[in-house]
Amino acid sequence: NQWGGCDDGRYKDLTWYQGGYNNVPSASLAATAGLPAPPLSYAAWVSAVVSRYATSPALGMWEPMGEAEAGTCSTAYLSNGCGGHTSCPNQNTAANALTNFFTTVGGAIHSLDPSHLVEAGLLGGGQCGTGGSNYQKVGASKGLDVLSFHDYYGTADFGSDIYNGVSVRITQATNDKKPLIAGEDGIIASSDGTTGCATITDRATEMEAKAAAQFGAGVDAFIVWNFEPNPIPGCSYAVLTDDPLITGLHS
Numbered sequence: 001n002q003w004g005g006c007d008d009g010r011y012k013d014l015t016w017y018q019g020g021y022n023n024v025p026s027a028s029l030a031a032t033a034g035l036p037a038p039p040l041s042y043a044a045w046v047s048a049v050v051s052r053y054a055t056s057p058a059l060g061m062w063e064p065m066g067e068a069e070a071g072t073c074s075t076a077y078l079s080n081g082c083g084g085h086t087s088c089p090n091q092n093t094a095a096n097a098l099t100n101f102f103t104t105v106g107g108a109i110h111s112l113d114p115s116h117l118v119e120a121g122l123l124g125g126g127q128c129g130t131g132g133s134n135y136q137k138v139g140a141s142k143g144l145d146v147l148s149f150h151d152y153y154g155t156a157d158f159g160s161d162i163y164n165g166v167s168v169r170i171t172q173a174t175n176d177k178k179p180l181i182a183g184e185d186g187i188i189a190s191s192d193g194t195t196g197c198a199t200i201t202d203r204a205t206e207m208e209a210k211a212a213a214q215f216g217a218g219v220d221a222f223i224v225w226n227f228e229p230n231p232i233p234g235c236s237y238a239v240l241t242d243d244p245l246i247t248g249l250h251s
Helices: 027-032 042-053 075-080 091-112 134-139 166-176 200-217 244-250
Strands: 147-151 180-185 221-224
Touching: 027 075, 042 091, 091 134, 134 166, 147 166, 166 180, 166 200, 180 200, 200 221, 200 244
Parallel strands: 147 180, 180 221
Antiparallel strands: none
């Protein structure tokens, strides 16, 4: 993913999207993040994974990167997610890097597995390289078949602003002539009576309304974040095994 917690420990910065994904990651950055040294470059890993799982019946779509953004971060913070230490000197430069990345990597995936779609995994909230009109520019990449946004805007059916809101992303996906999915949709709630957030019953009603509104506006899939088999104390995005939200979405 963008922050490296699941792979090499590195925040994927502008230089990474400009071609660094072809290099074997730094063992020292991985070690600092408490991860083993990666033996493969990202590009080689994609080739290996797609070749291995292309025929798996469990496969829905390929997502090359979770919440990609091509910002900059000083070396001192590259291995800890860069939270609070990123900048975006030039949105257009970042957009070009992301477009080339998705075109190259998406093209490689298509060549290895022509039967499955490639989905963007974009957060869609104005991140570096996909802010405003650049979302549509990146989304037009031939390496992408499906666009995405992540919605943590509470109970609003179409949250955020006039530049990066859900409604804007729907229009841009339509202009790109590509399906759009809510790759993550989360509302905080509590199953143990904690105040300050919705009950899980209220959340179920709110999420069902949000899903209906987004489907009605042209969104093609709606994925709730996030199933948890065990209760989590307090307010969280956790959707439990017996959560009324599951029953509501099934209906």
